[in-house]
Amino acid sequence: xxxxIVHRATGMALYFGTLLLAWWLIAAASGPGAYANVQAFTGxxxxxxxxxxxxxxxxxxxxxxxxxFVWDLGYGFKANEREALTWGALLGGISLTVLVWIAAYAxxxxx
Amino acid sequence: MSTQNAPGAxxxxxxxxxxxxxxxxxxxxxxxxxxxxxxxxxTLLIVPVLVVxxxxxxxxxxxxxxxxGSLPIAVILLLFIIASTWHxxxxxxxxxxxxxxxxxxxxAAVMANNFFSFAVAIASIYAILKLSSGV
Numbered sequence: 748x749x750x751x752i753v754h755r756a757t758g759m760a761l762y763f764g765t766l767l768l769a770w771w772l773i774a775a776a777s778g779p780g781a782y783a784n785v786q787a788f789t790g791x792x793x794x795x796x797x798x799x800x801x802x803x804x805x806x807x808x809x810x811x812x813x814x815x816f817v818w819d820l821g822y823g824f825k826a827n828e829r830e831a832l833t834w835g836a837l838l839g840g841i842s843l844t845v846l847v848w849i850a851a852y853a854x855x856x857x858x
Numbered sequence: 859m860s861t862q863n864a865p866g867a868x869x870x871x872x873x874x875x876x877x878x879x880x881x882x883x884x885x886x887x888x889x890x891x892x893x894x895x896x897x898x899x900x901t902l903l904i905v906p907v908l909v910v911x912x913x914x915x916x917x918x919x920x921x922x923x924x925x926x927g928s929l930p931i932a933v934i935l936l937l938f939i940i941a942s943t944w945h946x947x948x949x950x951x952x953x954x955x956x957x958x959x960x961x962x963x964x965x966a967a968v969m970a971n972n973f974f975s976f977a978v979a980i981a982s983i984y985a986i987l988k989l990s991s992g993v
Contacts, residue, residue, distance in 0.1 A: 755953060762946045769982045772935075775922045776985035782919035809904060812897050819894065847908060855915025 750833050754811040757804040764801045802847055807840030889948045896945035903938045910934060927989040939982045947975035 771789075774781035788794040814832040817823045823832050869876075910931050914922050925931060950971045958964040 758946070758949045759953065762950055765942065765946065765978050765982075769978050769985075772926070772982050772985035772989075775919060775926055776988040779919040782922065805904075809901065813901065816894065816897065847912075850912055851915055854912050 750811060750814075750836065754808060754815070757808040757811070760800070760804045761808060764797075764804065767797070767801065799844070799848065803840060803844040806843040806847070807836065810836040810839045810843070889951070893945060893948045893952075896941040896948075899941040900938065900945065903934060903941065906934045907938050923989050926986065927992060929990070932986050932990045935986055936983060939979060939986070943975050943979035943982075947971060950975070 771785050774785040789798055814823075814836050817832060823829060910925070913925055917925070926935070951968055954964060954967045954971060958967050
């Protein structure tokens, strides 16, 4: 029940978060100055917080979406199965977010 | 759209024919299907997309432009952008239809949603094509 709203909320966050993705691609296509601006923003504390939040919203929405897909296919409606899917999406989303950021810091030197 | 028969008048239309395309969206199950189609597409694309993003970390614009301009990466990102903007357009429309009950406000919100989603899509696609052409 609660997670259904979180699915929507993360969807809404990702909706506006695509602006960041579009800005980044446009900057890369525009030139070094524009790209440096994006990097200055994503490198700042607020920028990192937003990108971290975006990563979590994406990972959670992905897993929560798979959960809905399982239900669309007609599986996972028993009480214990619903619990497992819900907790799987919640904990899986957090775990994947941390994993992606560990990979990001390991590969990108924290930039 | 069908013309309404007078109450009690005989009709040759089947029950399915009478209700087809008349759901809340007035477009049948098209959006429902596309929402799932784009969701599955993104589920398949998420790992390659994350790899591309990780590859770009810590690089300057020249390095990023070189990677983004390569054919397989441009194709992966184009597919992801088309799937995600389409998916978010449908998702936002569902939310608008659920919570905005004033008909005029709803039309305005749905229009704004279309404009926003298309603008994000076209801007991102243009950027990738520009990077690919090396101009």
